[in-house]
Amino acid sequence: MADATPHAVDDIPAAEVPDVELYHPKSWWTKYVFSQDAKVIAIQYSGTAIAIGLVALVLSWLIRLQLGFPGTFDFITPEAYYQFITMHGMIMVVYLLTALFLGGFGNYLIPLMVGARDMVFPYVNMLSFWIYLLAVLVLVASFFVPGGPTGAGWTLYPPQAITSGTPGGQQAGIILMLVSLALFIIGFTMGGLNYVVTVLQGRTRGMTLMRMPLTVWGIFTATVMALLAFPALFVAAVMMLFDRLLGTSFFMPALVEFGEQLEYGGGSPILFQHLFWFFGHPEVYIVALPAFGIVSDLISTHARKNIFGYRMMVWAIVGIGALSFIVWAHHMYVSGMDPYFGFFFATTTLIIAVPTAIKVYNWVLTLWRGDIHLTLPMLFAIGFIVTFVNGGLTGLFLGNVVVDVPLSDTMFVVAHFHMVMGVAPIMVIFGAIYHWYPKMTGRMLNEWMGQFHFWVTFIGAYAIFFPMHYVGLVGVPRRYHELGDASFVTDSLHNLNAFITVAALIVGFAQVVFMFNIFWSMRNGKESGGNPWRATTLEWQTPATPPEHGNFGKELPIVYRWSYDFSVPGAPEDYLAQNDPWPNAPAGGKA
Amino acid sequence: MIAILLFLAVIFLIAGWWLSRQGLMSKPWLETGATGLAPGREAVNLPASKVGLGVFLAVVGALFALFISAYFMRMELPDWRTLPMPRILWLNTGTLVLNSIALHFAVLAARKGNLRALRQDLLAGGAAALLFLIGQGLAWDQIAAMGYFAASNPASNFFYLITGVHALHIAGGLIALARTSHRAWTRDNPERVTTSTELCTAYWHFMLAIWLVILALLAGWLNEFADICRQLLV
Numbered sequence: 001m002a003d004a005t006p007h008a009v010d011d012i013p014a015a016e017v018p019d020v021e022l023y024h025p026k027s028w029w030t031k032y033v034f035s036q037d038a039k040v041i042a043i044q045y046s047g048t049a050i051a052i053g054l055v056a057l058v059l060s061w062l063i064r065l066q067l068g069f070p071g072t073f074d075f076i077t078p079e080a081y082y083q084f085i086t087m088h089g090m091i092m093v094v095y096l097l098t099a100l101f102l103g104g105f106g107n108y109l110i111p112l113m114v115g116a117r118d119m120v121f122p123y124v125n126m127l128s129f130w131i132y133l134l135a136v137l138v139l140v141a142s143f144f145v146p147g148g149p150t151g152a153g154w155t156l157y158p159p160q161a162i163t164s165g166t167p168g169g170q171q172a173g174i175i176l177m178l179v180s181l182a183l184f185i186i187g188f189t190m191g192g193l194n195y196v197v198t199v200l201q202g203r204t205r206g207m208t209l210m211r212m213p214l215t216v217w218g219i220f221t222a223t224v225m226a227l228l229a230f231p232a233l234f235v236a237a238v239m240m241l242f243d244r245l246l247g248t249s250f251f252m253p254a255l256v257e258f259g260e261q262l263e264y265g266g267g268s269p270i271l272f273q274h275l276f277w278f279f280g281h282p283e284v285y286i287v288a289l290p291a292f293g294i295v296s297d298l299i300s301t302h303a304r305k306n307i308f309g310y311r312m313m314v315w316a317i318v319g320i321g322a323l324s325f326i327v328w329a330h331h332m333y334v335s336g337m338d339p340y341f342g343f344f345f346a347t348t349t350l351i352i353a354v355p356t357a358i359k360v361y362n363w364v365l366t367l368w369r370g371d372i373h374l375t376l377p378m379l380f381a382i383g384f385i386v387t388f389v390n391g392g393l394t395g396l397f398l399g400n401v402v403v404d405v406p407l408s409d410t411m412f413v414v415a416h417f418h419m420v421m422g423v424a425p426i427m428v429i430f431g432a433i434y435h436w437y438p439k440m441t442g443r444m445l446n447e448w449m450g451q452f453h454f455w456v457t458f459i460g461a462y463a464i465f466f467p468m469h470y471v472g473l474v475g476v477p478r479r480y481h482e483l484g485d486a487s488f489v490t491d492s493l494h495n496l497n498a499f500i501t502v503a504a505l506i507v508g509f510a511q512v513v514f515m516f517n518i519f520w521s522m523r524n525g526k527e528s529g530g531n532p533w534r535a536t537t538l539e540w541q542t543p544a545t546p547p548e549h550g551n552f553g554k555e556l557p558i559v560y561r562w563s564y565d566f567s568v569p570g571a572p573e574d575y576l577a578q579n580d581p582w583p584n585a586p587a588g589g590k591a
Numbered sequence: 592m593i594a595i596l597l598f599l600a601v602i603f604l605i606a607g608w609w610l611s612r613q614g615l616m617s618k619p620w621l622e623t624g625a626t627g628l629a630p631g632r633e634a635v636n637l638p639a640s641k642v643g644l645g646v647f648l649a650v651v652g653a654l655f656a657l658f659i660s661a662y663f664m665r666m667e668l669p670d671w672r673t674l675p676m677p678r679i680l681w682l683n684t685g686t687l688v689l690n691s692i693a694l695h696f697a698v699l700a701a702r703k704g705n706l707r708a709l710r711q712d713l714l715a716g717g718a719a720a721l722l723f724l725i726g727q728g729l730a731w732d733q734i735a736a737m738g739y740f741a742a743s744n745p746a747s748n749f750f751y752l753i754t755g756v757h758a759l760h761i762a763g764g765l766i767a768l769a770r771t772s773h774r775a776w777t778r779d780n781p782e783r784v785t786t787s788t789e790l791c792t793a794y795w796h797f798m799l800a801i802w803l804v805i806l807a808l809l810a811g812w813l814n815e816f817a818d819i820c821r822q823l824l825v
Contacts, residue, residue: 120639189650196646201639209613224606227646228599231654235661239752248748250665266670266745271661274592278657306620314615325599562619584624 024549036122037549038194041129042107043440046100048129052136053096054515059088061508068501070482078481079167082151085479087143089154090177093283094184095136097425101290102188102226103132105432106195106219108440112539113216115204115557115579117550119194128194131187138180147171153479155276158251158269162244165257174244178237185230185237195223204538206559210314211578213537213563214307217314218293221321222286229282229325236275243267270335277328284421285324289317291428292359295381297563298431299363301535302378303370304574306564309362316355323352333401334408342401349399353392360389371567371574375533376450380431383458384424391420394469409479412472415465423461430457430514437518438532442545443525449517453510460507467496534575537563541577593663593820598656602649644790648797651760655801658753659808663817665745674746676810677733683726684806690719691799694792701785706775709788713772716795720765727758753805757798764794 025031035041063084066076076084107125111118119125142149151167152160152174164170168177199212199220212220239250243264251272252264300307307313329337329345363385372378394416397403407413430453437445472478475488483489531540543553557579565576576582665671697712731751739747771787807813 193643193646197639197643200642210617210619227650228653232657235657271664561623
């Protein structure tokens with residue numbers, strides 16, 4: 001057994017805190033609107049992401065209403081349906097999950113957790129948010145232009161994305177979509193530079209890489225991946241804009257539309273798929289890695305136990321990040337690729353299950369014999385583990401070429417990716433909000449509303465997506481507006497679809513309760529104090545709650561230990577904060 | 592996707608080398624106390640702006656590697672016709688090389704604190720960069736005059752696209768160069784002027800390197816390389 005008693009602390013010189021030049025706000029506008037404080041930017045990012053996410057939530061209700069009760073709602077025409085699924089997917093993946101995890105949690109947690117006063121380039125950080133907001137506004141604008149938003153599917157595959165049969169294809173919809181994506185990527189790159197360089201350069205004294213909380217590791221690695229993967233989407237978007245606006249043929253093959261030969265010719269739609277998925281697959285892990293990191297911290301804190309296998313967790317995060325760049329073509333098994341390529345990509349896809357499984361084991365082993373507090377963050381964390389395992393297992397099915405080919409483009413795929421990168425990361429987001437809300441506001445979220453929110457969301461998500469696997473196995477394709485009278489479509493299938501729809505509406509209602517809770521608790525929540533969860537990481541040790549501009553008062557904290565010192569034998573409490581010099585007296589002679 | 596994978600391999604090598612020096616094998620749960628408080632262990636010993644530029648250049652590199660990947664993949668299709676290279680591109684390359692040389696001397700001057708030489712070198716660098724942009728504009732004109740405009744030929748589409756994106760980056764670099772010059776003229780804090788000049792110069796060297804790769808790509812010198820890679824894969 002490893003010796004868990006800390007070694008004696010050597011003499012540590014007084015903290016030499018470099019005089020950091022912070023831009024101090026001078027007016028209401030620069031304090032709350034054009035703020036350069038990472039915490040304010042984080043809340044702006046989160047607010048915008050959640051707001052546009054609610055739009056996507058409503059879209060999902062409309063999609064489900066059509067699928068559950070086909071023919072009942074006249075306004076959901078096939079065109080509208082395609083627009084709904086496209087916008088739902090794009091918003092959820094890019095504008096909600098990516099922006100919330102990296103722009104929201106990244107901005108809030110990185111400087112606080114590594115002991116920095118702010119991001120290293122605060123001005124660029126502010127620009128990042130405003131460009132993101134512009135991207136969201138351009139996206140929203142596409143709902144109001146003639147023809148409406150694009151209905152090309154969230155993957156925007158050419159040639160259909162820019163032909164006249166697709167909603168928005170020959171109108172402004174697709175153009176606004178591509179412009180919005182390009183803006184998002186530019187904005188993200190600005191923010192991403194900050195997150196990476198702050199982790200590299202902004203760490204306080206004693207905060208070695210291996211003492212960083214796994215949350216920071218997750219967000220850091222995901223940001224590096226995003227910086228390298230998003231350019232692929234940028235290239236694809238720019239080239240498609242050329243095809244659409246200038247008539248080039250990067251992606252467009254020769255086409256006959258309504259009996260008329262189009263001017264395009266010779267381009268390759270497969271080229272687009274390569275570029276798109278070179279971004280698209282890392283994107284899955286860009287969303288998953290921050291979730292992995294955050295959930296590790298939630299589990300450790302709320303089970304009062306150090307994370308099992310910290311080193312292995314770090315290696316797994318880095319390993320998954322690197323591997324995720326060589327699996328992209330498993331999204332393209334049915335694109336007519338060379339069978340050997342399929343074999344290669346199936347192999348890499350299955351290999352990535354190894355580090356992922358290591359992480360799952362480590363979470364479970366952290367819970368093992370822990371002092372599990374079933375707080376709201378813990379409930380959501382456990383919900384995440386279960387859901388992620390579920391979604392991951394169906395991923396093993398789809399990663400194999402022979403199994404994927406018949407399942408490709410069925411509702412099984414939809415159920416799989418909603419489990420693994422929809423529900424699972426969202427669980428973590430909820431858990432993280434319940435966990436860090438007290439730090440952001442000084443008040444706890446209401447427990448009963450939270451319990452209602454968790455149980456309805458958790459059970460409801462399974463009521464939605466478990467049956468959906470079955471729907472897919474029967475052969476129901478995704479993206480179909482109506483199933484018609486195919487022989488495999490039985491009455492029970494219709495009933496099942498109606499059931500899923502009802503479950504989706506109920507889960508949606510639970511989110512309304514959650515939103516209400518957020519606003520209600522801001523004034524009426526129980527006061528939390530500075531460290532309600534008795535957590536070890538630096539953000540809980542700030543002198544003020546919510547932390548002020550500059551985060552740590554006069555002197556930056558010195559870090560003496562890793563971030564998981566729970567239940568250390570002999571320690572005065574069951575946790576030791578990272579800046580707690582125990583068993584020595586604090587530096588500077590303060591008692 | 593050869594180009595981007597090679598590029599990523601290089602990035603991963605650098606990242607792996609750096610990570611290997613960060614004590615990934617350490618056991619943080621046993622190492623309480625002063626570990627890591629020794630100067631130099633806790634962060635990279637460079638100003639944040641330089642690390643930031645390095646990360647940014649990696650992103651720019653990925654962007655161009657992806658364009659090059661797309662170029663190679665599109666090139667295999669039957670409607671590809673190789674583009675004649677306008678001669679002026681050679682002249683443009685020359686101006687970009689001149690720019691890099693001038694900026695290199697600017698860094699030397701800034702480090703020595705020779706403000707006059709610094710200003711001259713920055714000015715020369717900026718002028719060379721402007722000439723490059725004008726030259727690129729002329730090259731675009733010549734290609735259009737040869738009848739290869741826009742929709743007619745994928746090779747010319749790529750020519751416009753890639754040189755256009757490169758020119759945008761050059762224009763962005765000019766803005767940074769203008770800010771640096773402004774600092775050099777207003778006698779800002781000499782340390783900041785030096786850092787600023789160094790950052791600018793690194794960026795422009797990188798842009799020159801990218802341009803040389805683009806030139807080799809458009810002139811067809813990289814085709815054989817792509818063929819070899821393809822044969823390795825199949």
